[in-house]
Amino acid sequence: MKRIITLAIFVLSSCFWVNAGTDGGTKENKSEISNKLTWWEDAKFGMFIHWGLYSKTAGYWKDRKATGFEHFMLYERIPWKEYATIANDFNPVNYNAEEWVLTAKNAGMKYLVITAKHHDGFALFDSPSSDYDIVDCTPYAKDPMKELSAACHKHGIRLGFYYSLGRDWQDPDVPTNWPVKGGRSNTWDYPDEDKKVFNKYFERKVKPQVRELLTQYGKVDVLWFDTPGLISEAESEELRNFILTIQPECIINSRIGNGKGDYNVHEQNIVQKGDTSPWESCITMSRNWGFVAYDTAYKSPELMIRQLLEIVSKGGNFLLNNGPTAKGDMTEQTLISLEKIGEWMKLNAEGVYGTQPWHVANERLDNKISEHTLQKHDDKNTMKDAVNDATSRQIFPEVRFTSKGENVYAYVCSLESSEVCIKSLAADKAGKIESVEWLGRADKVEWKQTELGLILNMSANPIDEIPVAGFRIKFGKSNR
Incomplete structure (x- = not known):
């Protein structure tokens, strides 16, 4: 039956591809792309979810800790048919899409991106063009993306699908060239790299499955491709045109390849001086992307809020990742952290959503530094796919600035003293300040602007687990 459906999809897809030809009918100008990105650039904060067959093994393989975590099929060189047997026991009986979506929404997140197909090639959705999916291979036998998309649409959370583009360890036609020829390929099932033709995989699997994701779940706001690999420029452009033919408002990340995306991705990294193009940092809450049972090294809510404000x-935008269990539960520490982040966002989000960078991004308040207690990575671990978090663990007193309309927002981070002098807000540097208000609080702020800076009395600030206080600052009309 699936072969018949696949043929039908191919025919329909061919029609779409004819419409998306080289006449430029689906191409957008810079203004149209900018308008399409408006909601995304205003959103600032999203949830990334890595979930799949690797969640079932939870960091183990054959009763020992696996090499490669969610990438262990590659590092352990497991034949795909053996790896596929994991699906026999993948049964997320606790999965509740509405709870996931509300968890994201209550944390202040505005969009959600989930791994519809990771590098192992397994589709976490009902894929009529392939039998290697959650409906056909697991006792769960349902499409979790259907429930998730419905919950996102119901609760106003924008929906994004992650799709591994340049790697697929189940397919025989996906060559790679990093860090060496065949370095990320399935060379144990399919050893001859020279016989692999990316375009065969592109036509047989990528195009039908991308079409399925864009036609089975209503509005899709983001297609988040990973590792473009050896996709050609012509194929990247063809894929972009196809997506826009079906869903013109869909945003596409840079990993579609060859400069054809709408925004840049920085993985496990925050740019030092900003990126003039639209950009996003995707960062893990713990050490890994997918669920690993022995991974208990989570960032603190304070550190994650500081990362959000830095980004x-x-x-930029902050796409914060978590890896649910194979049963469909978000981990206890994930839920605790997101609840605390949500409490902070309810008070302070005004200076996050819809803001722009101010002419000063931050101001260091003193040289006192403490190291966050997240476990250090093993220096001997040479893997580049999984444990590669390059974000800072340092916590120190600083101020982060954003702006929106007439307002400048100052977030005083990790300060232990009762008074702060913000030099960047001295009158000769910033202009005359008209008013200073707490974010999320009715209390009056004790402040004065001097030639040294803006002096704030912080003694009224309640000390909690996220010691980051937000202020709304208005300037006199001559300084607006």
Whole structure:
């Protein structure tokens, strides 16, 4: 039956591809792309979810810790048919899409991106063009993306699908060239790299499955491709045109390849001086992307809020990842952290959503530094796919700035003293300040602007697990 459906999809897809030819009918100008990105650039904060067959093994393989975590099929060189047997026991009986979506929404997140197909080639959705999917291979036998898309649409959370583009360890036609020829390929099932033709995989699997994702779940706001690999420029452009033919408002990340995406991706990294193009940092809450049972090294809510503010102050978006269990539960620490982040966002989000960078991104308040207690990575671990978090663990007193309309927002981070002098807000540097208000609080702020800076009395600030206080600052009309 699936072969018949696949043929039908191919025919329909061919029609779409004819419409998306080289006449430029689906091409957008810069203004149209900018308008399409408006909601995304205003959103600032999203949830990334890595979930799949690797969640079932939870970091183990054959009763020992696996090499490669969610990439262990590659590092352990497991034949895909053996790896596929994991699906026999993949049964997320606790999965509740509405709970996931509300968890994201209550944390202040505005969009959600989930791994519809990771590098192992397994589709976490009902894929009529392939039998290697959650409906056909697991006792769960349902499409979790259907429930998730419905919950996102119901609760106003924008929906994004992750799709591994340049790697697929189940397919025989996906060559790679990093870090060496065949370095990320399935060379144990399919050893001859020279016989692999990316375009065969592109036509047989990528195009039908991308079409399925864009036609089975209503509005899709983001297609988040990973590792473009050896996709050609012509194929990247063809894929972009196809997506826009079906869903013109869909945003596409840079990993579609060859400069054809709408925004840049920085993985496990925050740019030092900002990126003038639209950009996003995707970062893990713990050490890994997928669920690993022995991974208990989570970032603190304070550190994650500081990461959010650093990213937003530099003009980017923060896509914060978690890896649910095979049963469909978000981990206890994930839920605790997101609840605390949500409490902070309810008070302070005004200076996050819809903001722009100010002319100063941050100001260091003193040289006192403490190291966050997240476990250090093993220096001997040479893997580049899984444990590669390059974000800072340092916590120190600083101020982060954003702006929106007439307002400048100052977030005083990790300060232990009762008074702060913000030099960047001295009158000769910033202009005359008209008013200063707490974010999310009715209390009056004790402040004065001097030639040294803006002096704030912080003694009224309640000390909690996220010691980051937000202020709304208005300037006199001559300084607006």
